[in-house]
Amino acid sequence: MANRDSLQVDLGSGKWGAGPSFVALRQTGPWTYGILANQIWSYAGQSDRDDVNSTFLQPLLSYTFPSATTLTLNTESTYNWDAGEWSVPINLIASQVLRLGGQTVSVQLGGRYWATTPDGGPEWGLRLNFTLLFPK
Numbered sequence: 344m345a346n347r348d349s350l351q352v353d354l355g356s357g358k359w360g361a362g363p364s365f366v367a368l369r370q371t372g373p374w375t376y377g378i379l380a381n382q383i384w385s386y387a388g389q390s391d392r393d394d395v396n397s398t399f400l401q402p403l404l405s406y407t408f409p410s411a412t413t414l415t416l417n418t419e420s421t422y423n424w425d426a427g428e429w430s431v432p433i434n435l436i437a438s439q440v441l442r443l444g445g446q447t448v449s450v451q452l453g454g455r456y457w458a459t460t461p462d463g464g465p466e467w468g469l470r471l472n473f474t475l476l477f478p479k
Contacts, residue, residue, distance in 0.1 A: 358388030360395045378402045396424040411440040415453075423461075431459040436470065447476040 360383040368377035378401065385395035403417035415436040422429050436453030455468035 356385065356388070356395050357392035358385035358395050360385045373407045375405045375407070376403065394425060398422045398424070413438045418458075426461070428461045429459045430457070430461060430464065432457050432468065434470070438472075440476065447478060449474040449476055 362382040362384050364379070364381035366377065366379045368375065379399075380401070381399045383395055383397050383399070398421070400420045400422075401417055403415060405413050405415035405417075407413040413436075415434070415438070417434050417436075418431055419434065420429065420431045432455045434453050434455050436451055438449055438451035440447065440449050442448070449472070451470070451472040451474070453470040455470060457465055457467070460466075
């Protein structure tokens, strides 16, 4: 019989964390650009898990066409201060707002290339999102 502990999967850091966040965003005509940034430090949690000390940076640039199609280029970069390692995925995303029946939705498809990743990290990725929208 398998030991229950051997079947455990650790998801997340196992730590509680907090820190400041900052966002700056500007829309000029069809263009949107800006940055989201935050810093997280762990303050509690499982003592056998590594502490968290990471910075997240997400600069973005997007263009929305009159057809409600948007092209976005961004990164979702993370720096682990304890390990001294960057993770830098570059995302190119296309999204479309449309109506299915009476429901407004956004469908998004994007590719991801990791410019920098810790050893053993991914090189390529794919993102598919489907979001229900409830405009006023």
